[in-house]
Amino acid sequence: MKLLQIQIRREFWEHRALWVAPVAVAATLLLLIAVFGHHTQLAQVQFDADKVPPVFVILLFGWAMVLYLTAAILISIYLLDCLYSERRDRSILFWKSLPVSDTRTVLIKFLVGFVIVPLGTFLLAALTGALAAGILSLRGAFTLHHELPLWNTLEWLRVEGFMLYGLIAALLWYAPYATYLMLASAWARRWPSAWAIIPPVLLAIFEYMILGTHYISRLARRSLGDLSHLAFRTSVEGAQNLGDAASQPAASGASHMMNQSIDPSGLLASPQLWLGLAAAALMLVLTIRLRRYRDDS
Amino acid sequence: MTTIIEAKALSKRYGSLVALDQVSFNIQSGRIVGLIGRNGAGKTTALKAILGLTSHAGSVSVFGLDPSRERNALMKDVCFIADTAVLPRWLRVDNAIDYVEGVHPRFQRARAQEFLSHTDIRQHSRIGELSKGMVTQLHLALILAIDARLLVLDEPTIGLDLVYRRQFYDTLLNDYFDQERTILLTTHQVEEVENLLTDVLFVDRGHIVLDSSVEAIAERYVQVNVAADKLEAARALHPFYERQIFGRPTMLFENQPPAALSGLGELRTPGIADLFVAKMQTEAA
Numbered sequence: 119m120k121l122l123q124i125q126i127r128r129e130f131w132e133h134r135a136l137w138v139a140p141v142a143v144a145a146t147l148l149l150l151i152a153v154f155g156h157h158t159q160l161a162q163v164q165f166d167a168d169k170v171p172p173v174f175v176i177l178l179f180g181w182a183m184v185l186y187l188t189a190a191i192l193i194s195i196y197l198l199d200c201l202y203s204e205r206r207d208r209s210i211l212f213w214k215s216l217p218v219s220d221t222r223t224v225l226i227k228f229l230v231g232f233v234i235v236p237l238g239t240f241l242l243a244a245l246t247g248a249l250a251a252g253i254l255s256l257r258g259a260f261t262l263h264h265e266l267p268l269w270n271t272l273e274w275l276r277v278e279g280f281m282l283y284g285l286i287a288a289l290l291w292y293a294p295y296a297t298y299l300m301l302a303s304a305w306a307r308r309w310p311s312a313w314a315i316i317p318p319v320l321l322a323i324f325e326y327m328i329l330g331t332h333y334i335s336r337l338a339r340r341s342l343g344d345l346s347h348l349a350f351r352t353s354v355e356g357a358q359n360l361g362d363a364a365s366q367p368a369a370s371g372a373s374h375m376m377n378q379s380i381d382p383s384g385l386l387a388s389p390q391l392w393l394g395l396a397a398a399a400l401m402l403v404l405t406i407r408l409r410r411y412r413d414d415s
Numbered sequence: 416m417t418t419i420i421e422a423k424a425l426s427k428r429y430g431s432l433v434a435l436d437q438v439s440f441n442i443q444s445g446r447i448v449g450l451i452g453r454n455g456a457g458k459t460t461a462l463k464a465i466l467g468l469t470s471h472a473g474s475v476s477v478f479g480l481d482p483s484r485e486r487n488a489l490m491k492d493v494c495f496i497a498d499t500a501v502l503p504r505w506l507r508v509d510n511a512i513d514y515v516e517g518v519h520p521r522f523q524r525a526r527a528q529e530f531l532s533h534t535d536i537r538q539h540s541r542i543g544e545l546s547k548g549m550v551t552q553l554h555l556a557l558i559l560a561i562d563a564r565l566l567v568l569d570e571p572t573i574g575l576d577l578v579y580r581r582q583f584y585d586t587l588l589n590d591y592f593d594q595e596r597t598i599l600l601t602t603h604q605v606e607e608v609e610n611l612l613t614d615v616l617f618v619d620r621g622h623i624v625l626d627s628s629v630e631a632i633a634e635r636y637v638q639v640n641v642a643a644d645k646l647e648a649a650r651a652l653h654p655f656y657e658r659q660i661f662g663r664p665t666m667l668f669e670n671q672p673p674a675a676l677s678g679l680g681e682l683r684t685p686g687i688a689d690l691f692v693a694k695m696q697t698e699a700a
Binding site for chain 1: 466468486487488490494503505510514516520554558
């Protein structure tokens, strides 16, 4: 346990932005809301009791999306850099002088980029989103004399449950992307980002020029649309309903409807998911072998 | 004394370049062995094979383990400093200590801190802020605090000034080395280590040209500062190397009884540096 803990801490020592940037973004947004919150529409409209939940849900969603987007960028940079930087500065010779296996090293980096940072961002978004609603409510109550707080505990739990499911679905769906970035990081002598982008693009272009087909690009493209079709029931309608729910008095609550649309069996029954996970596992194995046997230090 | 490293017919190519060619050697415990050669002679490749860091033909065994397949187990008993300045610049000194303590079962924190207390290195400094000499001191502090049986050093003092180099080797001898431990080091600055070594392996273009203990060198090689009138007599005994020092010929003899040489001039045991240069030039000829 101590070994696991110190290895995870080591990753955050090297890539401090992984935790500093999401916390800084959340703190900045909270500060902006605290200072300028009374200028937002949310604070100026006097809500009806039945409109509080949908507005609250939209706030939580928007809040989380900003943080998830920040984290997605940071994680991509981290995964591309994590096995390249140690070769660039030759510190790999120091790390390899200690009794830690290459398998373990690579898996820890995967764990940090793929599990710890996403789940940490989820927790950060859930807590600071609630805090943002609290600050807006307080501002409304003190400066605009609103009576209703922008808060509904049941909605909060539902939204966060929905988002956790969405996050896990997205992680499983995008696992091959994550391991591909790690493979590029372990492979590249320089410019790992170019190695991550150029080969698949070239392959897809050659395939189209020579065969006139699109298999590679279809295989590589794991669109968000596909994911929402697989992981959620009728997601387009769901989104429209969510929009309607926000503008209309919604007795059941927008989040309730979202939770109704959760469809893990659809995702788990999808061959695309399992093919992607198999590709991810294969790329992890290749990454481990590259770190183990590569001799260019 | 037991054999801890056994290399048999070790070969390694990088494309058309032969870095090691059928090299075999043994290293015993409790020795300080210098792997000495010119740049590109194959020293680092040999060390990489011993540390399981490169693929190769032939076999290597260290403490009875195969370094390629059993690296993790091996790294509990072996420490190495590969070149200098491979500690990452972003790491803080106290974090470096925390990390090694966390991952190495035989690391003694107090020992590392005791060693660092004699230096100007501050615990909260980032490694990037330290001078090259301080980085080497830190690396040495981390490594010496590990109770390892074999220490492998690859050009450990390259780029350091004389004071740091001297301190480095003094620390190694006084604070680390004992009869249970073995040090294997490569260098091309032979003068720096010649008083330290118990054994030498000279490597030239992928071959071992001398594998000997320092005591055996004294028995096997004699350096003669030949008197001017004995020049022909000395050459008749087939010195393998000859050079002029201040106009006076100096010759190196191998396996010649001292009695045969005593009348030729002043006899002494050649230094490792002199012997190395002689061997390299003889091999090149």
